[in-house]
Amino acid sequence: MAEFKSSAIDCNVVEAVQTQAFDVVVIGGGPAGMAAALAAHKAGARVAIVEREQHLGGILRQCIHPGFGLSHFKQELTGPEYAQRFIDQVRATDIALFLDSMVIGIDSGEDTGASSVDEGAGTAAVHTVTLMNPSGMLQLTGRAVVLAMGCRERTRSEIKIPGSRPAGVFTAGLAQRYINIENLKPGSRAVILGSGDIGLIMARRCTLEGISVEGVYELMPYANGLRRNVKNCLDDFGIPLHLSTTVTRVIGHDRVEAVEVSQVDERLAPIPGTERIVPCDTLLLSVGLIPENELSVAAGVELDPRTRGAVVDQCLQTGVPGIFACGNVLHVHDLADNVTAESERAGAAAAAYALGTGAGAVPDCELSVSPAGIAGYALPGRITAVALTKLNFRVRRPVNAARVRILAGDEELLTGKVRPFKPSVMESFPLPPKVIQRALDLGASEIVLSVDPVEEE
């Protein structure tokens, strides 16, 4: 197994100076940032990665379970192994690394720059990324910026769990960090709320480390994580999964002493009379992830309220010319392999934009994409070229039989096969150029991606 070595990348660390110019500045050194940087570098761009931790790898560093790389490397790897493959590739290039560096702002040159965007991508506005690290403040300029900051976990407060506020309530990722990075035991008896993948993986991890897991509780009537994780992490260890049940009170003044759980009705409201007290000293929360877009918003990037990530076009370019987004900061992915694939596209597109080798500044179409039916979102939200476009989406609830339909106005442009859909899977649906052209010919300004359940025979 590839051991993660913190010193392995120090040789690439750039001495701090006042301003350094690059073609592409990538913000975030996790799987998304590394894949984007490598793709941009491959396309001939001068690339920098800014990472706030001391190490590349992002959250993969603490994901020591297997299940990574099956699609990208055709091989099952742990998180650190998967990350190390990219770290090694980055090290083999002259990509500049700014580690331990926190970006405090992104300024786009549009307002101040004398050069006009109209002159073509080659002379487009330059973005200035201001960062700080223990050596001081520093500015990086880039013709393109790739946002790859990842996501954060939803907290107890966001889901409004009532009760007291003792020690022992952790997000699953924080507990994972204590166990896998710090070698510290966060408690002895845990209850896990949320059957997302991190919650399932932590149920197994806690059990293996001698922390007894009283049960996994899930608000929804179905498990939220991947099927394989329910089997490998709960079923194999005899950990009960309680569906349509949630934590309705935290009990304990100083340290968690118990939680109260209640069953919920179809509208997800707790059912009075179903309360049950589960003694425990630890509550782990795996209740969703939120793209970390504070920097993006400050840079003027428009967000999609459904994904809480940027609205992008088919090249993963945001509404701010030259700023691209990929990975979990754009939308929460199911698999790291999918993050890699998406980020490679973003990196290549950012390089093409920066080097002026792209398809040209004038879009040949302008279509928005909206979700309908049980599709929770559709990405990209804008299509500006008649070219093969991969539409990503997730469904809001599991169904045994549904089909994807692509609509423009009243016309159905394309339909997919009838098959089952699950919210835990990030789906991908290719949109051929002729379908996009058809929408334009119809005079449409919007394409609708609808996932519609069908009656089972």
Add this chain to the structure above:
Amino acid sequence: MTETFDIAIVGAGITGCAIARQLARFDLSICVVEAANDIALGASKANGGLVHAGYDPAPGTVKAQVNARGCELYGTWAQELGFLFCRTGSMVLGFNDEDRAHLEKLRQNGLANGVPQLAIIGPERIHELEPRASAQAACALWCPSTGYVDPFEVAIAALENAVDNGVRFMRSAPVEAIEVAGSGDDARFTLATPVGDVRCRYLINAAGNGAADISHMAGAEEFQMVWRQGNIVVLDKEPRTLMPLYPVPTPVSKGVIVTGTVHGNTVITATAAVREPGDTQTYASDVNALLTGARKLVPDLDTRHVVRAFAGGRPVIQGTNDFFIGQSAVVPGLFQAAGIQSPGVASAPAIAERMELVMRETGVELHERADWNPIRRAPDDFDRAPLTRKEELIESDPAWGQIVCRCETVPEAEIVAAIRRQPGAVSVEGVKRRCRAGMGRCQSGFCQSRVVAILARELGCDPSEVLLEDAGSWLVEGPLKGVR
């Protein structure tokens, strides 16, 4: 071990800290005795931070006198003690004729209480002052003197300044018994605490929700505390900070208020329900009432991003809504600052001023010290520091460039400073209250383990001994595998 002081103040909430700061200018030995392991862990912690202007209390009450005066004093206190204070003004929104009559009554109250520049205004002016105020609001009481503070910061700043002027702070020292000797004794009170006895000539009861117990232990006035619990919600930061907006008050509270904070968040404060003493639980019904109430005042308020919900108890004396400030009629030498519920934060500087006056009037000799320093130098707040100062700081110590809390941009050096200041942080929450590490939208998901490591290093203890808050609130059991 017994230590003797001229004055012992029981309680390091905002009231006790303000009194300590006020009296530190005199040639007296003073000790602040606190049951918890840090400053402001009671009602001062679970607080919306509003500096109410003083139009609410009924004229003639003690509250009426100290509220308006406290609000006035905040400008000077903020300057001298280096804490953040925004005097933004506020509006009480009225939606109908009945409300308008109520607003007029509040205005009359305010005039009687000496609140400056109150005015009843109409929709146009309302939206000029706060564009996000409900369009349904037909009238409002505009009160320019209202403001807000971070209540922890005020208490901490006041006590830091007091300690800098020689005041002693004893933490984790719950008073278990009080012995009272004859009135001629130079140290007639003896307070028994688990960390040693404290003897003093004058005793000040600023024990918040514990004030009735302290009074009882000293053989002074008997009264009961009522735990009027309030839930409060903090929302994420917004580009523009909201002006405090109040509904027309209810008979027991000011109702659900929406306000900005000194750090740019939005706070919704507070529900009011009598509950079991010590109950600091949040309740789903209360949180919903807050969010619903807030949207009445600010319809476009995004209430999805709750950063934190918390609750505390207002220290109300049963049978009165007023503060009890003065010398005990039963035990001379004992001075009470009890029943300091809302508007306790707004009144704190004036309560301190009044306590000084009361002590003088009863013959306590107060001689000003030549070396009293009214100024407290605030710690560097990296996030708010101008760029040049940031650069200076990083140059002075690279740990200023090592960001630990990404949500609030708190570097390691700022956390270390919070621990090393006097009185410093001894817990994860203590660090949070002093420098905001862990106070942001991720609620310490990314930084808690690093803050624990810094605390363990600075306090010279094992991570398993690091506390979230007070005794018993351990965060990790210890190492998973034998060797570390």
